[in-house]
Amino acid sequence: MWLRDVAPDDVDAYVRMRCDPVMMADLGGPLPRAGMADKVRRDAEEAAADRAWLKMIVPDPDRPDVVAGTVTLWAHDGGAEPMSEIGWMVLPEFQGRGLGKRAVRALLEQARDQDRWGLVHAFPATGNAASNGICRSAGFRLLGRTRTAFADRVLATNHWVVDPARDLPAGRAAAPGGERDRPRRT
Numbered sequence: 001m002w003l004r005d006v007a008p009d010d011v012d013a014y015v016r017m018r019c020d021p022v023m024m025a026d027l028g029g030p031l032p033r034a035g036m037a038d039k040v041r042r043d044a045e046e047a048a049a050d051r052a053w054l055k056m057i058v059p060d061p062d063r064p065d066v067v068a069g070t071v072t073l074w075a076h077d078g079g080a081e082p083m084s085e086i087g088w089m090v091l092p093e094f095q096g097r098g099l100g101k102r103a104v105r106a107l108l109e110q111a112r113d114q115d116r117w118g119l120v121h122a123f124p125a126t127g128n129a130a131s132n133g134i135c136r137s138a139g140f141r142l143l144g145r146t147r148t149a150f151a152d153r154v155l156a157t158n159h160w161v162v163d164p165a166r167d168l169p170a171g172r173a174a175a176p177g178g179e180r181d182r183p184r185r186t
Contacts, residue, residue, distance in 0.1 A: 010040050010044075010056060010067065019032070026128040028151065052074035052075070054072045054074070055072065057103045069090035069099065070088060086108070086120050100130070108162065118163075122159075124158055125156065141160065145158055
């Protein structure tokens with residue numbers, strides 16, 4: 001598996017994930033296709049500037065055009081102070097293969113290795129057994145249930161948190177300079 005930055009030409013993958021009623025069932029329903037190209041452009045700019053880690057999950061590095069989903073780590077206003085949050089989506093034909101779990105783990109390990117992002121929060125829908133299972137297996141601690149805003153919707157979610165520096169086993173140190181630009185194989 002390879003994690004690569006989102007690029008402006010990833011519009012079709014975004015549409016397949018965010019505009020599909022099945023994919024978005026736990027997130028309040030599909031988003032409109034209009035504006036998706038602009039969303040991808042903004043995300044690609046954020047990734048290129050290293051303000052957020054917006055990664056496309058590529059199951060086979062030898063076929064970089066085949067995308068299985070996304071995993072994203074970003075900071076935002078969490079109320080009293082900034083909060084780091086991780087989220088992911090895996091297309092139906094790639095679900096059940098462990099790609100989401102491996103992608104989440106890889107990004108958390110990168111956060112640990114780069115000593116970046118601090119505590120990382122996740123807010124999967126309370127009924128999303130697969131995503132809550134990923135949180136559990138990746139070392140997150142369940143803080144409880146909450147209501148979370150997403151795309152102008154309010155969702156019933158579980159609130160999970162992990163400290164990559166403390167909760168993940170020590171790994172290799174990140175290579176200085178450019179680690180995020182190299183294919184991340186797991």
